[in-house]
Amino acid sequence: MKKRNLDVRGLEAPEPLERILGELDSLQSDEQLDVTHWREPLLLYPILVERAWQYKTEYDEKARTYLISIWKENP
Amino acid sequence: MNLGALSLENAPGFWTPVRFFLTVPAFGVIAAVIIFLDSGQLLQSRWLPASLAVTHAFTLGYIAMAMFGALFQMLPVVMGASFPQAERAAVIAYLLITAGTLCLVFAFLTQVPVLFTAAIILLVPVLTLFGIGVVVAIFRTGQAKTTARAAQLAALGLIVTVLIGGYLASGYAFATVPLERLLTNYHAAWGVIGWMLILIIGVSEQVIPMFLTTPPYPDLFNKRLVYLLALLLCVGSLLPLQGLEQASVPLASILMLAYAVVTLYLLGKRRRKRFDITNWFWRVGMLCLILGAGINLYGYSGGALSGADVSIISGLFLLTGFATSLINGMLYKIVPFLVWLNLRLPVIMGKLEPGTRFYTPNIHEVINARSMKIQFMFHATGLLLLFASVFLKGFLIYIAATVMVVSNLLLLANISHAIRLYRKYSGQVIAIQ
DSSP, X not given: OEEEEEEXXXXXXXXXXXXXXXXXXXXXXXXXXXXXXXXXXXXXXXXXXXXXXXXXXXXXXXXXXXXXXXXXXXX | OOGGGOOTTTSOOTHHHHHHHHHHHHHHHHHHHHHHHHTTGGGSOTTSHHXXXXXXXXXXXXXXXXXXXXXHHHXXXXXXXXXXXXXXXXXXXXXXXXHXXXXXXXXXXXXXXXXXXXXXXXXXXXXXXXXXXXXXXXXXXXXXXXXXXXXXXXXXXXXXXXXXXXXXXXXXXXXXXXXXXXXXXXXXXXXXXXXXXXXXXXXXXXXXXXXHOOOOOOTTHHHHHHHHHHHHHHHHHHSOOHHHHXXXXXXXXXXXXXXXXXXXXXXXXXXXXXOOHHHHHHHHHHHHHHHHHHHHHHHHTTOOBTTBOHHHHHHIIIIIIIIHHHHHHHHHHHHHHHHHHHXXXXXXXXXXXTTEEOOOOOXXXXXXXXXXXXXHHHHHHHHHHHHHHHHSOSTHHHHHHHHHHHHHHHHHHHHHHHHHHHHHHTTOOEEOO
């Protein structure tokens, strides 16, 4: 699966959410979006569920960042 | 973490937090009007009826009102916790807290026992239940992050503050209950540190980088501060050792200074240098925290301030200076965010019919930048005049109170403008013919 990276650290709310949704609009079914974020985007998750996106979140304690991977559910 | 429990359908609606926020400046006006009518006598002693009325107009009507609104919004969105029956609970809590605070303020002013009884009945159960609700809602998510832990500790702090306050109020309400004024220091310490400061420190770890594009706070800084403050409060209150109780005061003041200095440093390191009024409100707030904590330390070391009561000046800096500045600044972030979110949500969720046109506001234009700047000038000038009035008695207090009334009316107008924008466009989806 091809990967696309998006770093939203240091952006003012709600810009991270807008940027992520903007990227998802053009994300292909063979692509995965990896988002680097300082906070856990709790507001994003229900939107992803509603739009049938799959996601996985990992926390890097050393870098104090969240890595959220998003991809399209296989039909 | 129980993230499955979070859904936007369960997130509170626009009005749930906003009705609390809209009431904040109204109590600011009430406090300023009392200061005006009292001609500044209240600055001479913390025990005067007007001093206690103004203190509770600020602590319950302004500060706690904003914090309740923010918690109803933040519990699901920031902490992933759902408050049971959030919409209904928020309406009932709002009505009881508003009516109860009005009763308490007028009870202090008039010293009528039945008003104290009404305030106890209206406030103690709802505030205690709210505190328990916050603790349980967060506990059920299993979250251990700073903001969640701080909100739980703050909710416990609120419960202790309310129970001591309820007992103190019953001393005014019933002739059979003694008025234990010694307990007032514990009531104030639990309210200011245990509830207000711990919640602010915990929440700021999330909201300062989120809304003001600062780097994050140093690792574990906020968490340690919150735990240390809670520990000091418990040790100072529960262990009946005079030395420990007294040592808690300077130690807590040093922790406050550390928090203020680190926050000011982070505000100076914002990634986006664009003018932001919330940044200035927070800077003023942190400066007041430094002055309030500094005066506490000065008073502890035996210092006196030309006839002025050190506890009054410290209270002015911590409540009217620090807390109201932070809240005022945050309202200018949270209210536009709520307007944006609630107008944008149907689009984000893909709930619109294909071909429908919709309006999305620019979050930076929901409240006019110039109007916020003017209100900030009134806010800062009002604080400066109020602090000066403690030393320069006389006509200055009338000007200070008038400027504070104008500042709060402008804040009300600015929030109302955002709400009008929301009402104009909510549900108004224009179909393209």
